[in-house]
Amino acid sequence: MLKAILMDLDDTLYDASAAYRRGEEAAIRFGSDVLELSRQEWEEAWLRGKARTKEILKVSAAQHHRLFYIQHALEYLGRSPFEHAEEIYEAYWNAALDGMCLFDGAEEFLRAVKAKELKLGLCTDMTAATQYRKIRRLGIAKYFDAIVTSEEAGVEKPDRKMFELTLAKLEAAHNEAVMIGDNLRKDVEGAKKIGIRAIWKAGSKEVYDGEAFTCYTDGVLQSYCGL
């Protein structure tokens, strides 16, 4: 019996890729301005800072922390790690959050899930404070019974700990839940591997890969509209 739905947040409930592009553009524009660097110099430092962050923080939530992208970019430039770091960070998130809205039909979907008295849990990579901020911006806190961030779990999806911590909070067994997410490896394969049904939220960066794909998903969610 279906008792609980586990959902990813970024690119599953709203267009995170577009939001991050807006954030990056704002951070590069504002950063080059306050640091008095050419756009190209700061953009190169930003990309190196981001790469360094991914390199040293690997599969932890902090690998997504834009404050580290900026700190490492400043270190690469031989400047103070504190130089305008918090301001650039805020410029990033203000732009990313500005205009952030749910995919069409997503709110109706969440409402319908609650009307069926299913438990609903967010199972999301990234640091908690950032995810709380997005959830407030999107106005969806009221639909969720639980949240698990990779910062809390200490690992990222597809690590089973992410799913199992969410299930525990929702008091649901593996076979009583379904995971919905846009990332085939992390969300879909990760859940399926430990006996949780999974549905792929299509329309993300990932390309539908015919046969290989159908082996490991229980369904494809093309759009929330008209579900």
Added chain:
Amino acid sequence: MLKAILMDLDDTLYDASAAYRRGEEAAIRFGSDVLELSRQEWEEAWLRGKARTKEILKVSAAQHHRLFYIQHALEYLGRSPFEHAEEIYEAYWNAALDGMCLFDGAEEFLRAVKAKELKLGLCTDMTAATQYRKIRRLGIAKYFDAIVTSEEAGVEKPDRKMFELTLAKLEAAHNEAVMIGDNLRKDVEGAKKIGIRAIWKAGSKEVYDGEAFTCYTDGVLQSYCGL
């Protein structure tokens, strides 16, 4: 030759214990108010939330994250993890930061270190955003050449990675540096074990333990005044 000084932040450069007490008092007062709970109910939940955070997050920076104390407290009460969580979190930090100031003589000490052209690095447990916020509040960003947080290192002191990442950023060898901190096990013993000289900042929660103590510190800093 001494080339670099590594410093802890909390309870080494300012009175963190007092700041955290102010934060906790504000979070408990404000929290019981917005959640419509008796002070005792919310205080008990807070302590359980804090214990749960320490239990699952162990030696990672996130074990200090007050947002998790609050989230786990709300989970314990069977309430939404989002219910006023960010507001209570802000109440905590606004109160903790309010009135936060350096120990007497600490700024003169930092200035003297810079005047001697020694490199200065912060080597501190806790999440980066929180430490940046404290550093801004204390007005000491200008003295530091580098920062390493346990969120960045992925481990906490006394793990050698904390010290070695700081040394690398300061371009100093183990025998060219000294670590100053208030925690005997983490700061002093941690540094000494890998061949970095260490000075204990006295006057913290820890008690001076005569003989056992003198074995593993290179000195005691009783006060910054008149150094």
